[in-house]
Amino acid sequence: MNKLYRSRTDSKLTGLCGGLAAYFGIDATIIRLAMVLGGFFSLGTVLLIYIIAAVVVPKEPGIEEYYSDNPYRY
Template sequence: MSQPIHQPYNSPKRLVRSDDDAWLGGVCGGIAQYTGVDANLIRLLVAIGALFSFGTLVVAYIVAWVLMPKE
């Protein structure tokens, strides 16, 4: 009987700003890669949220832009 092949452990997912899928800072692209959701849907939700939150989500986006490491 042969020994089973050991697969290396997958590294944990990291939330990083996207280099490939970036319009402004890559925050929405990074969130899309992390969650597996289309980046345009994330951008649409952020834009709608920014309108209804009276700019609070814009501040959160800027904070994420500063705090999230680049890919």
């Protein structure tokens, strides 16, 4: 089962669009264009949802989180 994370590698602003693209298996450019168009046509509602989601969705775990949380590390 996939989990939704903000991307560390495919990040322009917060990594949310890159994480959504990885979750749905599509190109991040499509998600970014949809966010820009949605923000324009919704008069900022999508921008508000984007900001809330960027705060709520956790950052993708990296190697440093693995070693800091792993009690069996060397």
